Amino acid sequence: MKADLHCHTTISDGSLGISDVIRQADRNDVRYLAITDHDSLASLSRSSVLGKRYNVNVIPAVEFSAIDTERGRKVHIMCYNPQKPDRLEGLCQRNSEGRMKLGKSLAMKVLEEYPITLESILRYSAGSKAIYKCHIMHALMDYGYTTELYGSVYDYLFDVDDGLCAEQVRQEADFYPDVRFVTTLIRASGGLSIMAHPKVFDSFDLLEELAEEGAIDGAEAYHPGAGKGFTNQVLQLAEHYNLITTGGSDFHGFYNHYAIQIGSCFTAEDQLNRIINHKVKAE
DSSP, rough: EEEEEOOOOOOOOOOOHHHHHHHHHHOOOEEEEEEHHHHHHHHHHHHHHHHHHTHHHHHHEEEEEETTTTTTTEEEEEEEOSSSGGGGHHHHHHHHHHHHHHHHHOOOOHHSSSOOOOOOOHHTTTSSSSSSHHHHHHHHHTSSOOOOOOOHHHHHOOOTSSTTHHHHHHHHGGSSSSSHHHHHHHHHHTEEEEOOOOTTTHHHHHHHHHHHHOOOOEEEEOOOTTTTTHHHHHHHHHHTOOOEEEEEOOOOGGGGSOOOOSSSSOHHHHHHHHHHTTTOOOO
C-alpha cells in the first residue's frame, strides 16, 4: 500500500491543483497521501472530500519553514495529523506574509532587469499564498528569456552569494521562526513533527540534537535527493531514538528541479500506521 507523505500544490509552489494531485495519486496507486504545502493548511477540507472521491486517504499535513538559529541554516519541519490545526494558523499566516513580502521584493528586482509585466508573474502565483521563485521563472520562460526553470538565468538572479537578488534572498531567514518554536507549537496542536529532507539543508546534526532532546517525532528518510547512504544514516538514528521515518516524492510537478512522480518515494506501512494511529491530546 503506497503512502506518499510529501506533495505540493498550487497553494504553495506546486504546478498542479489539489484535484489533479489527488487524481494522479490514484492513477499511481498511492492510497495514502499528505499534501504538505508550505506554511498553509488551506488544502485540508477540500483534499479530504476529493480524497474520498478517488479512494485516496488524505492525511492532514503542512510543511513549515524554520531556522536552525545556531547554524544559521533553513530547515523544513512537516506536521502530520494535528488534532487542533487552528493553533497552527498564526504561524502559517506569519510565514506566508513574510514569503509574500519577499516574493514581491524579488519580483520588482527582476522587473528592473527584464521588461516583463508583474501580471505575468501573478498569473502563476494566483492560487498561492505567496510569490515563489518558480513563478517568476515561469513568467521569464513565457517571454523567451530562458527555456528552463533552473539554469544560468535562475543562478544569475537568485544565487545567494552573488545573484542579482542575493540581498533579498538572504532576507528569507529574517521572518522564519526558530525550529524549536515550530516543533513545540506542533506538539501543542497535537500533531507529529517530522524533519523534511535532512540532507537538503545539511540538517543531520540538528536532527540528532532534537532527537536527543525529545523535541521531534521523526524524519523523512526516503526522498529523491537523499541517496542510499544518507537514508541509512537517518534510519540508524531513528532506530536509536525510536523516531518515525517517512518517505515522500516532494512532488512539485513542473516546478521540480528534475522529473519526479507522485509515489516515487513512499512511507513504510508500519511507519504510516504510527502516524495514522497518533491520537494524543493537544497540550
